[in-house]
Amino acid sequence: MNTLTAISSAMVQLDEAAYRLVMSVPEHRKKYLFVLAMTLVSTYVARRKLGRSAARNPLTELVERRRVHRKVGVDAQFLAQLKKIVPICVPGVASKECALLVSLAGILIARTWLDIWFSSFNGVVVRSIVSRDWQLFTKNALFLFGMMMWPMSVVNNSLKLNINMLALAFRSRLTHYAHDQYLKAITFYKVANLDNRIQNADQLLTQDIDKFSETMTHLYSDIAKPIVDIGLFAYKLGQSIGAEAPLMMLAYFVTSGVVLRAVSPPFGKYTAIEQNLEGELRYNHSRIIAHSEEIAFYRGGEREKQIANGTFQRIKGHLRKVFVLRFTNGIIDSVLVKYCATQLAFFILSRPVFGRNAERYSKEVVGTDSTKIMEDYSTNSGYLINLSQAVGRLVLAGRDLTRFAGYTFRVSEFFAVLEDINSGRYQRTMVSTDPSGINEVRTIDQGSLDGQIVEMDGVIEFKNVPICTPNGDILVPSMSFRVESGMNCLITGPNGCGKSSLFRILGGLWPIFGGVLTKPSPRNMFYVPQKPYLTLGTLRDQLIYPDVREDATKAGFDDANLMALLGKVNLEYLVSREGGWDAVRDWADVLSGGEKQRVAMARLFYHRPQFAILDECTSAVSMDVEGQMYRYARELGITLFTVSHRPSLVPYHEFLLRFDGQGNYEFEELKHDGAFAFARNNGDSSPSRPVKMMTEGPYVGDGHDYFEEEEGELSDDELE
Numbered sequence: 023m024n025t026l027t028a029i030s031s032a033m034v035q036l037d038e039a040a041y042r043l044v045m046s047v048p049e050h051r052k053k054y055l056f057v058l059a060m061t062l063v064s065t066y067v068a069r070r071k072l073g074r075s076a077a078r079n080p081l082t083e084l085v086e087r088r089r090v091h092r093k094v095g096v097d098a099q100f101l102a103q104l105k106k107i108v109p110i111c112v113p114g115v116a117s118k119e120c121a122l123l124v125s126l127a128g129i130l131i132a133r134t135w136l137d138i139w140f141s142s143f144n145g146v147v148v149r150s151i152v153s154r155d156w157q158l159f160t161k162n163a164l165f166l167f168g169m170m171m172w173p174m175s176v177v178n179n180s181l182k183l184n185i186n187m188l189a190l191a192f193r194s195r196l197t198h199y200a201h202d203q204y205l206k207a208i209t210f211y212k213v214a215n216l217d218n219r220i221q222n223a224d225q226l227l228t229q230d231i232d233k234f235s236e237t238m239t240h241l242y243s244d245i246a247k248p249i250v251d252i253g254l255f256a257y258k259l260g261q262s263i264g265a266e267a268p269l270m271m272l273a274y275f276v277t278s279g280v281v282l283r284a285v286s287p288p289f290g291k292y293t294a295i296e297q298n299l300e301g302e303l304r305y306n307h308s309r310i311i312a313h314s315e316e317i318a319f320y321r322g323g324e325r326e327k328q329i330a331n332g333t334f335q336r337i338k339g340h341l342r343k344v345f346v347l348r349f350t351n352g353i354i355d356s357v358l359v360k361y362c363a364t365q366l367a368f369f370i371l372s373r374p375v376f377g378r379n380a381e382r383y384s385k386e387v388v389g390t391d392s393t394k395i396m397e398d399y400s401t402n403s404g405y406l407i408n409l410s411q412a413v414g415r416l417v418l419a420g421r422d423l424t425r426f427a428g429y430t431f432r433v434s435e436f437f438a439v440l441e442d443i444n445s446g447r448y449q450r451t452m453v454s455t456d457p458s459g460i461n462e463v464r465t466i467d468q469g470s471l472d473g474q475i476v477e478m479d480g481v482i483e484f485k486n487v488p489i490c491t492p493n494g495d496i497l498v499p500s501m502s503f504r505v506e507s508g509m510n511c512l513i514t515g516p517n518g519c520g521k522s523s524l525f526r527i528l529g530g531l532w533p534i535f536g537g538v539l540t541k542p543s544p545r546n547m548f549y550v551p552q553k554p555y556l557t558l559g560t561l562r563d564q565l566i567y568p569d570v571r572e573d574a575t576k577a578g579f580d581d582a583n584l585m586a587l588l589g590k591v592n593l594e595y596l597v598s599r600e601g602g603w604d605a606v607r608d609w610a611d612v613l614s615g616g617e618k619q620r621v622a623m624a625r626l627f628y629h630r631p632q633f634a635i636l637d638e639c640t641s642a643v644s645m646d647v648e649g650q651m652y653r654y655a656r657e658l659g660i661t662l663f664t665v666s667h668r669p670s671l672v673p674y675h676e677f678l679l680r681f682d683g684q685g686n687y688e689f690e691e692l693k694h695d696g697a698f699a700f701a702r703n704n705g706d707s708s709p710s711r712p713v714k715m716m717t718e719g720p721y722v723g724d725g726h727d728y729f730e731e732e733e734g735e736l737s738d739d740e741l742e
């Protein structure tokens with residue numbers, strides 16, 4: 023009993039102290055103002071520092087430049103972005119996400135009801151102890167609580183489960199949407215190569231979408247529950263102490279919320295910068311993994327370390343300053359949201375005893391049973407704590423909202439870029455060469471370009487088509503030539519003259535700025551690059567990529583047919599060496615350079631397109647196997663466009679397209695000797711060749727024929 027009396031008298035004293043403290047605020051005002059002023063000054067200084075260092079750091083500068091007119095915060099732009107993303111997350115009232123949102127709301131209400139129940143239950147238990155009523159105590163503390171612990175436990179854990187499921191459902195919707203848009207046609211290529219607004223698509227597709235979904239779900243519960251709590255606890259408190267109690271508390275929180283909003287730094291913007299910097303570091307490391315062999319040969323570890331450390335240093339600098347900012351901001355938060363609110367709570371709780379109606383309360387409610395004060399104090403403080411926590415969560419949710427605005431900005435910008443690209447528009451920032459140093463942002467709308475594409479089988483024709491980079495830089499002002507099915511064409515020229523660019527235009531990767539390009543549909547054209555792409559999956563998957571096994575079966579290919587194709591590139595041994603067609607390996611590591619190129623050629627034979635673009639794709643293959651592969655391609659009726667500097671390939675081509683690297687080109691028919699005749703006589707079914715020469719611009723040969731000299735092979739002169 024002594025302990026209980028001590029507790030109860032301590033509480034009364036605490037109340038009195040709180041009352042006196044509140045009453046004596048004018049004396050303390052100076053101290054409060056001093057602490058507040060100091061905190062504001064340090065916040066301001068940290069913000070200034072962060073702003074300055076962000077401007078110094080080149081990557082942040084880039085981010086800033088791109089966002090120069092787009093402040094990230096909780097504003098109209100944020101709402102507009104959210105309005106676009108939310109329908110993706112919740113597609114309709116009949117969706118699973120809507121059901122999860124409703125069930126989450128139900129669980130939140132149940133949780134609030136349990137909190138209310140617990141507050142009054144607690145009061146009764148305290149009273150039963152103070153009044154030494156064993157029966158009342160056992161009935162409540164043991165039996166009633168023993169029963170209620172089950173629903174409380176179930177509700178609390180259901181809340182966690184529902185929140186996780188909802189976040190996963192949002193993430194799933196967003197990820198599928200992003201995959202659909204990003205992996206549609208060749209959008210992923212355009213994001214990386216044509217448009218330069220998105221730097222780290224991988225991070226956006228994984229981490230940012232995940233964070234966005236998680237934050238949105240938590241914000242829903244952190245906003246919806248407090249709102250319900252505020253209504254219910256304010257009502258209960260009003261019933262118990264009087265309407266002025268919840269009103270005072272709410273008025274205080276609104277005021278402190280306004281102050282907090284005014285002094286809080288733009289954490290949303292800092293989150294966006296942080297995400298960009300993190301993406302940069304991840305990119306550094308993924309590059310090291312992808313190019314480990316080259317880096318190892320160069321002994322480039324030290325240099326890569328410098329680059330990675332430099333990026334990490336920028337993250338560290340940024341985070342340090344954000345942490346300091348959070349610290350100073352946290353002080354204001356705690357003082358305003360926690361401690362000042364607690365003072366007010368003490369004052370409110372003392373109202374029944376010290377307030378205007380203290381006498382009436384003492385006579386009518388308490389009477390002779392002073393333990394009633396204890397019960398009311400406990401119950402009311404439970405209500406008040408819940409009310410304060412609810413408001414506190416709501417105020418802090420406001421801060422999370424700015425972080426959420428950062429994720430929303432990144433995700434919505436990504437989706438906007440994907441939408442732009444899918445509707446044929448891309449944007450590039452051109453690095454300025456003029457002294458003003460102002461970089462130009464150029465938007466290119468493919469729909470408004472003059473170039474025209476005509477789809478026709480059996481022919482590839484360039485008619486006055488300029489070879490331009492996506493920047494609009496002209497490599498060849500106007501190009502015209504025609505190649506029909508069966509007429510192989512060899513392309514040569516110095517580095518950087520536009521050979522691959524021609525293919526990128528032909529393959530539809532780059533836009534066509536003018537003229538008319540006639541070509542077969544994409545499925546009748548196939549590209550074989552110098553560094554073959556090997557997919558994740560089995561050995562069979564490497565051969566039939568991008569088909570899957572079912573497609574291969576439908577096309578009449580079983581493992582025996584595939585083995586025959588491997589035979590055409592002398593790779594039959596691969597099946598037994600790697601453990602069968604279903605073996606799954608990291609193919610980029612287990613195959614040698616030449617083997618990779620031969621697998622890529624076998625893939626070409628599997629697809630058997632009308633036209634194939636071979637971009638130095640046999641550079642690592644021995645010449646005898648190379649010849650064998652070229653002959654087989656002709657047998658299959660595949661017309662080849664080959665970029666190569668090897669004269670040994672001349673016999674397999676009928677035309678030569680030479681770039682001079684100055685914007686001129688020459689398209690000429692090759693005259694062959696016996697070597698060519700040999701090649702043609704091996705199953706050549708080409709139609710008669712039109713002899714057509716188109717030369718654009720004043721082509722002046724520079725004496726260099728752009729063929730490498732190969733020992734034991736025919737030189738260009740010999741072929742002529």
Ligand SMILES: Nc1ncnc2c1ncn2[C@@H]1O[C@H](COP(=O)(O)OP(=O)(O)OP(=O)(O)O)[C@@H](O)[C@H]1O
Nearest residue numbers: 215491492493497516517518519520521522523524
């Ligand atoms: N994505 C791009 N955006 C802008 N310009 C590019 C892009 N890719 C290449 N270029 C530019 O186009 C020019 C021609 O490049 P291309 O790859 O066509 O050369 P190439 O003739 O194939 O050279 P190489 O023999 O070295 O492979 C280069 O100067 C390069 O700077």
